[in-house]
Amino acid sequence: MALAMIGVAVTTVAAVYEFVLKGRKRLGYRVQMDTTVTDVVQSEHAGPLRELREGGDPLAKPTLVLLRIENNGATFIDTHDYAVLDDSLVGLRVRFPGRRVAGMVVTELSDDYLRDSFTNGGGFAADGDLIELPRTPMNRSAHYKILAALERADGSAGATFDPPEVIGGIKGGRIVETQSRTGTPKRAIALIGFLVVLVVAQLLVFLRSNTTTPMDCATGRLKVVGSTAFAPIVREAAESYRQLCPGAEFVIDMRGSGEGLQALHTTADANTLAFSDGEKPDGMPALLPRPIAFFLFTMMTNAGTGVQDLTPEQIQRIYRGEVTNWQEIGGKDVPVRLISRNPGSGTRAALQRRVLGGVREPGSNSDDCRTLDPGAAQGVLRCARDSTEDVVRAVAETPGALGYAELGAATGHDDLTLVRISGHRATVSEADHGAYPFWETEYGYTLGEPDAHSLAASFLRYLTNQVGADIIRANGDRPCADLANPAICQPA
Template structure:
C-alpha cells in the first residue's frame, strides 16, 4: 500500500499545488477577416497596417489550475525579467494580439504599460502575472504565415509554450467529456484509503488527533485579521469538534486591553504589529506577514502617490487632489480610530512615526460644528467601515488590509512610489506599508491548551494555506523570515 499512497500524495498534493495550465481554444484560418466574430479586435490590431495575406487566429487561455496562489516570484526567470512565459508559433509570425478576457480585474495591472506583454517575431511574451486559484486570462492573436514556410494552408505546427514555475509545473490542459482512467483509479484508491482510516479511527481508543484541544477560546483584536481567524476557527472545529470559539474582534488596541484584563489562558489577541509599552505579561508569536494598501474613491483620479505626497496630505498641506495631479475634488481622509493596529502600522511605516491628527467630521463630507477649517478627517471602527466609507465618499483616501481591499471593485488601490502592494516588493524593501501579525497570550500558555493548539494550527500547513488564500503570507515564506520577529 505504501507505493500507491506515495504516488497519490505526490500527484495531488505536491505536483498539484502550483500548476499553471495553458489551453489553445482556437487555432484556425480566417478567409474573410471582416466577417469573423472576432473582427472587432482584429480591426484594432490591423488599424493603419497592411491586410494580412494568409491570416490565422489563435485563442490562448492561461489559467491557474493548481491548488496554490501563483505570485510573480514563482516564475522560473531572472529577477529583473518582466516576461514569465513565451508562446512560439512555428512557421508563423505574430501580426498583433489583444487580451480578450480577464477572470479578475487585478490581472489587468500585469498587462498595463507593456508589463512584459509583447510580440517578438514568431512568439508572444506573457508577463509574470500573479494568479489566484482558478484565475485565468485569454489572449487572441492574429498571425501571418511566415515567408517561405512549408505546409498547406490550414495545417500548422502546434504552439510551443516555454517557461517554468518554481516548485510546480506548466501543463497543457484540455476540455474532456469523461474522467481520465488514471484519475478514476487514484480517486478509487483514495476512497478505499479514507474508509480504512475511518475504520481504524472508530476502533481506536484515542478519538482525536494528538494536537486537537477541547474547551472554549475567546479571540479578540485586529479587525483586519478577523476574516482569517474566522476561516481558520471553522476549519479547526471541523477537525476538533470539542473546540468552541467566541470571536469578537474590534481592533488591536481593544484586544490588548481585554487580554491584559482577563489574564487567562482562554483568550488570544491578534494585533497588526507589536504591543504598546507597559504590558510585560503579554507574549507575542509571529503569525503572518501582513500587507496593507492605501485606497481612494475613484473620483480622486489618483493611483500612485509618493511617501512625501501621502505625508503632506495627512499633514493637511494637500486639500484638493488637483494639487498633486488628480482631479478637481476636495481631499477627505478616512482613518481608523486610535488603538487600531492598522492605524499604528500607517503611522509607523508610512507617516514616519507621526501620529494622525484627530477627526473633525462624523459624516466624512462636512466639518462638524465648531471644527477648524481644513482637510475633512473622519474615523471608523473597522476595516470594512473604512472601505465602505471611502467607496461612498468623493475624494476620500483611506487605508486597509490588502486582502479586504482587493475583494472590492468600487475602490482604487494606490501604489506607493510606483510600487504595488506585493510580498516580493515588501520583502525586498521597496514597498513600505506592511506589518507583522502577532498572536498574543497572557503569559506562556499550556502546551495542551486550545490557545496553544490554535496558534500552532495557524502556523502549520492548513492555517498557512488559509493565510495565503487571503492574500498574505506566513513568515516562513519570506526571503528573510527574521523581519517578522519582534524587535
C-alpha cells in the same frame, strides 16, 4: 495496532491532499484556435480581415491563434512563482515554429486586476516567433486570452506547422497543456476509487479504535482578542479547528490591536490570545509574540476621486492637511475627506510607521465624515471608525474619501479604488522585495509561554501549518514561511 493504522491512514490522506487534491502550483495553457485564414481573406466576405497587415504590408499567408493561459492548480500563483530571474519582466514565452508574430491583443481577462500586468511594467511583447507574457499574479481559476495574427516565416512551406512550444516554468509546480473534455477523466475516476477505499479503511479503523480525538487537538475555552483586520482569518480558522477538535470553544471579541493587547496585559489570562498588526508597545514585558503572517494593507479612495497612484510624499502632505482638493494632485474637483481608524488600531499604527514617516495622525473633527463638527477649525475633514469593515464602508459611501485597510477587506468593491504607492501595487512580491511599503507582521501574543498542550498553543500551531496557513493565503496574505526573506517577519 489501531493507533498505528490510524497514523498510516491519516498520513496517507494528508499526502493525497497535499500532492493530489491540493496540488502543486499549476499553470495551464490551451491553444483554442489555430487556423489559416488565407482563403478567408481572399473571400468577398472577408471585410476587415483584408486589413491584416505587418509593417504596412498585407499579410500574405496569415494564421490566427487564440491562446488561453489559466491557473488550473489549487493555489495562488504570484509574480515570484515564475521560474525566471528576479529582474525579468517576462514570465512565459510561447514559440510558434515556422511563423512569426505580426500582432496580438488581449481579448479576455477573467478578473480586472489582471489588466495591470499587461498595461504597466512591460513584459508583454512579440519577438520574432515568440509571444512574451508578463509575470502575472493569478488567483485560482483565473485566466486570460491572447489573440495573435501570425505570418508564415520566409522559406517555409506546407499548410501545417509544428505545435506551439511554451517556454518557462513555475517554482514548486509545473506548466501543463489543458484540453476541453466531456465526461469524467479516467484519472479522476481512479482517484475517486482510491479515495473511497481510503475512507472506508479509515472508517473501519476508526470504529475499532478507543480514541476519537485527532492528534494535536486541545480542549477548553480560548478567548481571542485584537486586530479587526485579522478577525476574518481568526473566525474562519477557529470554525475549521472546531470541526476537527469538537472539544474546543472559542470566544472571539476583536476590537483592535491596541485594545486586545491591553486586555491581555490587564487580565493576565493564560486562556486569552491577542492578535496585533505589528509589535506590542513598551511596558508589556509578560506578553510573548509569535510571528503569524505577512499582512498587506492598502490605501483606498472613493472611486470618484480620479486618483489611482500616490507617492509617500503626497500621502504625507494629504494627512498634514496641505492638500484639500483632489484636483491639486491630478484628481477630480472633489474635497479630500480622511477616514481613519481610531487610536489603538494596529492598521493605523502601521500607516504611521510605514507610510507617514513615524508622524501621528491628527485627531478627528467630524462624526459623520461629511461635515465638520460645530466649532472645529476649517481644513481637511477627518473622521475615525472602530473597525476595518466600518472604514471600508465609509470610504465607499463618502465622496472624496481616502482611507486605509487590510488588503483582503478592501478588495472586490466597485465603489473603491485601491491606490498604488509610487506605482507599486499591494502584492507580497512587491513588499517582500522592499518596493511596496505598507505592510506589517501579524503577531499572536500570549501571556508568557503557554503550555504545549493548551488550546492557545495548539491554535497558534494550527494557524502556521497546513490548513491554517491555507486560510491565511486564501485571504490574500502569506504565512511568514512563504516569503523570500522570512526573517523580516521576526520581531526587532
